[in-house]
Amino acid sequence: MAAANKLLGISRCLLGSSRLGVPAVRTVMCPRSSRLGPGHIRAFSSEDKVTVKFINRDGETLVAQGKVGESLLDVVVEKNLDIDGFGACEGTLACSTCHLIFEDHIFQQLDPITDEEMDMLDLAYGLTDTSRLGCQICLKKSMNGMTVKVPESVADVRQAVDMGKSS
Amino acid sequence: MWGLSRCLRVPRGRLLLLPAGVQRSFSSVSPTPHICIVGSGPAGFYTAQHILRHNPQAQVDIYEKLPVPFGLVRFGVAPDHPEVKNVINTFTQTARSERCTFLGNVTVGRDVTVEELQGAYHAVVLSYGAEDKRELGIPGEELPGVHSARDFVGWYNGLPDNRHLHPDLSCDTAVILGQGNVALDIARILLSPVDILRKTDITQTALDALSQSRIRRVWMVGRRGPLQVAFTIKELREMINLPGTRPKLDPADYVGLEKASKDLPRPRKRLTELLVKAALEKPGQKVAANWAQAEREWGLRFLRSPLAVLPSEDGKRAARIRLSVTRLEGSGETAVAVPTGQVENISCGLIFSSIGYKSVSISSTVPFLPQQGVIPNSMGRVEGIPGLYCSGWVKRGPTGVITTTMTDSFDTAQAILEDVQLGALNWSEPRPGSVAIRELLHLRGIQPVSFSDWEKIDEAETAKGLAVGKPREKILDTEEMLQLVCR
Numbered sequence A: 001m002a003a004a005n006k007l008l009g010i011s012r013c014l015l016g017s018s019r020l021g022v023p024a025v026r027t028v029m030c031p032r033s034s035r036l037g038p039g040h041i042r043a044f045s046s047e048d049k050v051t052v053k054f055i056n057r058d059g060e061t062l063v064a065q066g067k068v069g070e071s072l073l074d075v076v077v078e079k080n081l082d083i084d085g086f087g088a089c090e091g092t093l094a095c096s097t098c099h100l101i102f103e104d105h106i107f108q109q110l111d112p113i114t115d116e117e118m119d120m121l122d123l124a125y126g127l128t129d130t131s132r133l134g135c136q137i138c139l140k141k142s143m144n145g146m147t148v149k150v151p152e153s154v155a156d157v158r159q160a161v162d163m164g165k166s167s
Numbered sequence B: 001m002w003g004l005s006r007c008l009r010v011p012r013g014r015l016l017l018l019p020a021g022v023q024r025s026f027s028s029v030s031p032t033p034h035i036c037i038v039g040s041g042p043a044g045f046y047t048a049q050h051i052l053r054h055n056p057q058a059q060v061d062i063y064e065k066l067p068v069p070f071g072l073v074r075f076g077v078a079p080d081h082p083e084v085k086n087v088i089n090t091f092t093q094t095a096r097s098e099r100c101t102f103l104g105n106v107t108v109g110r111d112v113t114v115e116e117l118q119g120a121y122h123a124v125v126l127s128y129g130a131e132d133k134r135e136l137g138i139p140g141e142e143l144p145g146v147h148s149a150r151d152f153v154g155w156y157n158g159l160p161d162n163r164h165l166h167p168d169l170s171c172d173t174a175v176i177l178g179q180g181n182v183a184l185d186i187a188r189i190l191l192s193p194v195d196i197l198r199k200t201d202i203t204q205t206a207l208d209a210l211s212q213s214r215i216r217r218v219w220m221v222g223r224r225g226p227l228q229v230a231f232t233i234k235e236l237r238e239m240i241n242l243p244g245t246r247p248k249l250d251p252a253d254y255v256g257l258e259k260a261s262k263d264l265p266r267p268r269k270r271l272t273e274l275l276v277k278a279a280l281e282k283p284g285q286k287v288a289a290n291w292a293q294a295e296r297e298w299g300l301r302f303l304r305s306p307l308a309v310l311p312s313e314d315g316k317r318a319a320r321i322r323l324s325v326t327r328l329e330g331s332g333e334t335a336v337a338v339p340t341g342q343v344e345n346i347s348c349g350l351i352f353s354s355i356g357y358k359s360v361s362i363s364s365t366v367p368f369l370p371q372q373g374v375i376p377n378s379m380g381r382v383e384g385i386p387g388l389y390c391s392g393w394v395k396r397g398p399t400g401v402i403t404t405t406m407t408d409s410f411d412t413a414q415a416i417l418e419d420v421q422l423g424a425l426n427w428s429e430p431r432p433g434s435v436a437i438r439e440l441l442h443l444r445g446i447q448p449v450s451f452s453d454w455e456k457i458d459e460a461e462t463a464k465g466l467a468v469g470k471p472r473e474k475i476l477d478t479e480e481m482l483q484l485v486c487r
């Protein structure tokens, strides 16, 4: 059965949240997002492609290409990148499992962060000065060749806070 | 597939001692690590996911007490937070794997023992969460009008055990003891415009009761100060912006806080800044307009520790909560509240104790620390019992969001994978897995619910919801669920 192969290699986009009747309320719709249903094949010229290197938790580098306008979560899902637990809330700003660390010069040119992204990012483990949530970052041509780092653990700092409590 | 029919007749509790013939019949089959998980909440599913993903042979069976999966994602997460429930998509993919089997409607510790599972599997993972509530232990706690957060949340989320709760919402003031995210969930559900809730999967019973609710004011009471609140910023922001509702925050509680929080870690600092802003600053036009028109309000009371619930004159219901005024010793996250000797009463018709959940022990053979409510373990390996593991709230205690649970479940799964690899689990010696357990259950008259059975329930619930414009209408009665499955 294909189910076994599909396990976790699944594309969440294809799963579609509508199955649950759950509206993906806060999903970022990048200007040229490829969140098109099956069958909607668009022709992209090579200029639309952006190459991204992901440094995984174990130090391994995963190289993937995405299209301009796609989010980094889209890339991870569509290219089936083996990053454990990435994108648990499917890009709705309700987890922080898509936390990525950017290079300085790329970080500078990212679109400004919203309060809502910051709220979720606050709970990300291993927060750095150049951290953002991957589901909120859309690919631009100028990002071609950039390297993003997956923080070592996706543990939520709420744990640290919770554990520090007296009772 | 295992040719196991003989093994199936082993008497209760004796599965470890399989008859010699049965042992031999296994040896011709290439061995598979058979792993059993108890509980189908995030801990169970994330542990399963990690094992299946990183061991291409492993067979993982998930046993669940209820006929329906997903634990607190279904019965805890607030109905107006559907995006949090997106994790169900990933869990569903895991459950549909041909190497994963869901066996619902099986209460481990009652229908089958942990020892029996240990006999049938190479490894058993306890991921059964924290089902009980922490008790306040104060006089009057048993009075009508006092509810635990656990029961109230279970009621609005359709937990079968709580379907007859009937909270009386005819008073104007409710007090929630505790200032965690569960307290905020309850406050939000009590105060949200019903038209917002109508579009969620909240139960119809709760919706009907809430649309008749007369509650206008909700106090969330903390024994410590504003720098120690346990809720998080996203949830606070949502509360501040809740339509038809305004915050009632005493400026005196917040003056000088911004300075005090200057050097705190970023999350606490931003949370404090938001509190201070809501309490001391003039809101923007839109928010100001919402607050001005609001008919309902919520507030935070600090440095108040619950002493007693006082009854109404006829003694029949809760009418007030008596609080001990406290002061803080120490500072920061570890500050401790000590009583000053002063007391204060708040009049209220409804009291929720939201001071946390608690795990219970499900077997006398499994070590358990009742004080902390956790199974003693290192990296998820249960102390002193090879082959037994734990993950999630029963491993860590009842705190942390789904992401936290995911991380610790991956850690436990990693420990299992390592043990399999090191040969510590004797997995080359075959184990019968669910085949043997199913037979035991059959003998005991228990009919497990499969994942495709759950999908039938899911379909029925979704269809029922669709008819009334909701994502789902949950079935509240386990009997009704089982009937659907039998058809």
Ligand SMILES: Cc1cc2nc3c(=O)[nH]c(=O)nc-3n(C[C@H](O)[C@H](O)[C@H](O)COP(=O)(O)OP(=O)(O)OC[C@H]3O[C@@H](n4cnc5c(N)ncnc54)[C@H](O)[C@@H]3O)c2cc1C
Residues within 6 Å of the ligand: B038, B039, B040, B041, B042, B043, B044, B063, B064, B065, B066, B069, B070, B071, B072, B073, B075, B076, B077, B078, B081, B084, B106, B107, B108, B109, B127, B128, B129, B130, B131, B153, B182, B185, B357, B362, B391, B392, B393, B394, B399, B400, B401, B402, B403, B405
């Ligand atoms: C009210 C509430 C709201 C929450 N909201 C959020 C939120 O919005 N976002 C977020 O990230 N986190 C939220 N959390 C936290 C999150 O739910 C937990 O981190 C997570 O569910 C813990 O997972 P678990 O699998 O350990 O426990 P659970 O989710 O409780 O799962 C345990 C499972 O084991 C089953 N079980 C129990 N006993 C047995 C037995 N004897 N035999 C077989 N099965 C058994 C139970 O039925 C249950 O299905 C919330 C928690 C609560 C209490």
Ligand SMILES: NC(=O)c1ccc[n+]([C@@H]2O[C@H](COP(=O)([O-])OP(=O)(O)OC[C@H]3O[C@@H](n4cnc5c(N)ncnc54)[C@H](OP(=O)(O)O)[C@@H]3O)[C@@H](O)[C@H]2O)c1
Residues within 6 Å of the ligand: A158, A162, A165, A167, B136, B177, B178, B179, B180, B181, B182, B183, B185, B222, B223, B224, B228, B229, B230, B231, B235, B305, B306, B354, B355, B356, B357, B398, B399, B400, B401
């Ligand atoms: N939206 C979400 O993300 C969401 C929603 C719901 C739940 N959750 C998570 O689920 C976990 C459980 O939440 P929770 O709210 O049940 O627990 P919690 O976060 O631990 O909060 C418990 C609250 O009860 C108080 N308390 C404990 N014992 C008390 C006592 N004896 N007397 C008075 N007050 C007492 C605590 O105060 P002290 O600090 O003084 O002990 C704290 O304010 C949390 O990690 C939470 O973040 C998340």
Ligand code: FES
Residues within 6 Å of the ligand: A073, A086, A087, A088, A089, A090, A091, A092, A093, A094, A095, A096, A097, A098, A120, A133, A134, A135, A136
């Ligand atoms: S995927 Fe959950 S916040 Fe980005």
